[in-house]
Amino acid sequence: MSLNKIFRNTLLVISASILLSACAVKTTGKMQGDVYTGKDTVEYLASGVPDRVFFATNETVLTTASRETLRKQASWLRKNSKINVVLEGHADERGTREYNLALGERRANAAKDYLMTYGISGNRISVISYGKERPVDSGSNPLAWSKNRRSVTVKAN
Amino acid sequence: MKKIIFLTYVCLFVLNWGKAWSLIEVDITRGNLNPLPLAVSPLSVDQNSKEKFKDLLKIEDIGAEISKVVENNLRQSGLFNPLDPKAFLQKPDIAHVKPRFEDWALIKAQALITGEVKIVDEKLRVEFRLWDVLAGKEIMALAFNTVSENWRRVGHIITDKVYQRLTGEKGYFDTRIIYVAEEGLKTSRIKKLAIMDQDGFNTKYLTLGNELVLTPRFNPTNQMVTYLSYFKNLPRVYLLDIETGIQEVVGDFPGMTFAPRFSPDGKKIIMSFAKDGNSDIYTMDLESREVEKITNHPSIDTSPSYSPDGKYICFNSDRSGYQQIYVMRSDGSKVKRISFGNGLYGTPVWSPRGDLIAFTKLHKGKFYIGVMRTDGTGERLLTENYYQEAPSWSPNGRVLIFYRETKSDSAGKGFSAKLWSIDLTGYNERMVKTETDASDPSWSSLLTD
Numbered sequence: 001m002s003l004n005k006i007f008r009n010t011l012l013v014i015s016a017s018i019l020l021s022a023c024a025v026k027t028t029g030k031m032q033g034d035v036y037t038g039k040d041t042v043e044y045l046a047s048g049v050p051d052r053v054f055f056a057t058n059e060t061v062l063t064t065a066s067r068e069t070l071r072k073q074a075s076w077l078r079k080n081s082k083i084n085v086v087l088e089g090h091a092d093e094r095g096t097r098e099y100n101l102a103l104g105e106r107r108a109n110a111a112k113d114y115l116m117t118y119g120i121s122g123n124r125i126s127v128i129s130y131g132k133e134r135p136v137d138s139g140s141n142p143l144a145w146s147k148n149r150r151s152v153t154v155k156a157n
Numbered sequence: 158m159k160k161i162i163f164l165t166y167v168c169l170f171v172l173n174w175g176k177a178w179s180l181i182e183v184d185i186t187r188g189n190l191n192p193l194p195l196a197v198s199p200l201s202v203d204q205n206s207k208e209k210f211k212d213l214l215k216i217e218d219i220g221a222e223i224s225k226v227v228e229n230n231l232r233q234s235g236l237f238n239p240l241d242p243k244a245f246l247q248k249p250d251i252a253h254v255k256p257r258f259e260d261w262a263l264i265k266a267q268a269l270i271t272g273e274v275k276i277v278d279e280k281l282r283v284e285f286r287l288w289d290v291l292a293g294k295e296i297m298a299l300a301f302n303t304v305s306e307n308w309r310r311v312g313h314i315i316t317d318k319v320y321q322r323l324t325g326e327k328g329y330f331d332t333r334i335i336y337v338a339e340e341g342l343k344t345s346r347i348k349k350l351a352i353m354d355q356d357g358f359n360t361k362y363l364t365l366g367n368e369l370v371l372t373p374r375f376n377p378t379n380q381m382v383t384y385l386s387y388f389k390n391l392p393r394v395y396l397l398d399i400e401t402g403i404q405e406v407v408g409d410f411p412g413m414t415f416a417p418r419f420s421p422d423g424k425k426i427i428m429s430f431a432k433d434g435n436s437d438i439y440t441m442d443l444e445s446r447e448v449e450k451i452t453n454h455p456s457i458d459t460s461p462s463y464s465p466d467g468k469y470i471c472f473n474s475d476r477s478g479y480q481q482i483y484v485m486r487s488d489g490s491k492v493k494r495i496s497f498g499n500g501l502y503g504t505p506v507w508s509p510r511g512d513l514i515a516f517t518k519l520h521k522g523k524f525y526i527g528v529m530r531t532d533g534t535g536e537r538l539l540t541e542n543y544y545q546e547a548p549s550w551s552p553n554g555r556v557l558i559f560y561r562e563t564k565s566d567s568a569g570k571g572f573s574a575k576l577w578s579i580d581l582t583g584y585n586e587r588m589v590k591t592e593t594d595a596s597d598p599s600w601s602s603l604l605t606d
């Protein structure tokens with residue numbers, strides 16, 4: 001992780017927390033703010049280990065829930081040291097194609113960085129961005145978009 | 158393409174510059190609410206040639222078919238109003254030799270196109286004339302020969318010549334569009350590279366749909382295409398030779414490369430390379446294979462597009478916190494933000510005339526296609542919709558083509574992706590006909606100049 005990047009991530013976390021404290025985050029059904037919190041599309045790598053984390057619009061910051069999910073993934077990966085994973089980063093359909101490819105890559109890398117801070121070697125993790133090309137929910141509504149803004153951890157072997 | 162048209166200008170004589178010229182003139186700098194009424198008389202064909210073309214091309218009346226191509230092009234341009242051939246009083250062969258201008262004036266035609274098709278040495282020979290009905294004079298005459306399979310292109314070339322004569326600017330009809338043909342469910346869309354004539358005919362598919370392909374763009378000579386392919390699940394920028402079908406990866410990058418375009422001289426590809434969550438802009442020289450890093454910033458830098466003189470690059474970056482448009486010198490120096498309006502800005506693309514940058518804008522849940530000057534002033538939004546993006550300029554810089562998607566429910570019902578075009582004036586918005594759903598259009602340059 002480059003210095004630049006640490007700096008950027010810190011900034012993002014700080015700005016996100018300012019945002020969070022500034023406005024009371026509305027929880028409506030399966031979303032907190034506009035981050036998906038439901039389980040509809042979630043699959044499991046092992047019992048109790050969800051395969052995906054969700055993001056706010058245009059954001060790459062990991063939420064508290066996302067960090068919890070990734071810690072579970074990290075502990076599962078530590079126990080299963082022969083398993084490698086691919087992190088698939090995705091964006092919703094409300095953005096331009098090329099920017100969304102970059103955004104998906106950044107989201108998957110946010111998850112990768114977090115797994116690495118919990119002791120998973122970068123060699124075991126590869127990253128791919130699908131941008132907005134592979135939504136899980138075809139709906140044109142905020143709930144569907146929230147399900148699609150995600151990084152999914154997939155077994156590579 | 159192998160079938161490069163073999164064009165021989167047998168004669169090119171333009172008569173009566175001056176007075177007659179000033180009578181019919183079409184102003185394309187403003188939205189044209191009164192398109193110029195003109196008559197496209199069916200090209201006349203002698204019986205012998207007609208029979209031969211019927212054998213060769215399975216077309217009943219080649220002359221009428223070429224005229225239809227011209228007529229359709231002129232109508233689509235929004236600047237001309239081709240009159241219904243049923244109202245024509247004079248026979249095509251006679252009109253071509255000596256039009257009875259009173260007859261054409263009677264049906265309110267201000268200009269008249271006539272012509273003649275023949276078969277000469279197994280080739281198609283077309284002669285056409287453009288007449289100023291009010292002045293009663295011929296203002297252009299041209300003839301050319303080509304292989305008969307190219308008959309639609311003859312129609313496009315005639316349109317380009319007429320457009321240029323009447324508007325004073327080059328046309329955009331003898332051109333192609335490369336795009337991504339789409340089918341299947343929204344969640345597992347199958348995408349193929351496709352190429353077609355500007356008017357939607359002669360569609361050819363260049364890939365089979367086995368892997369995801371995105372954002373194809375022509376090189377300046379229209380022989381090569383650069384695009385993003387997920388071949389072997391590794392998203393990389395590829396180069397495709399349209400004629401030979403040979404594809405190759407551009408450069409040896411340890412991660413995703415995307416958003417490619419050619420430099421105006423065709424010698425370089427400019428693109429984004431994403432690594433460790435950071436996308437920067439790079440160029441690769443196609444001959445020396447030398448790679449150069451152009452931007453160096455921890456933000457997302459993507460969608461680069463050169464100015465036509467190659468001296469500047471506009472691109473998309475979120476270094477300010479949100480997607481905005483920036484301009485820099487082509488070596489990466491002097492980066493300057495140019496978009497300052499409300500909302501997010503993406504997909505900047507420099508006009509072939511050099512004076513404007515077209516873009517996609519997202520504001521309050523709506524998507525706009527717009528243009529601004531290269532210093533960011535004079536922003537003009539041309540069209541608003543639920544979702545649309547990725548404008549590409551016609552070679553004369555007068556028309557933009559882009560794609561538009563419709564809303565759908567969670568099962569994907571209601572979804573469609575289509576190509577649309579709009580004039581720089583903001584008028585003449587039209588859906589562009591494609592065989593399948595379509596996205597990511599890119600306009601070629603003129604195939605014959």
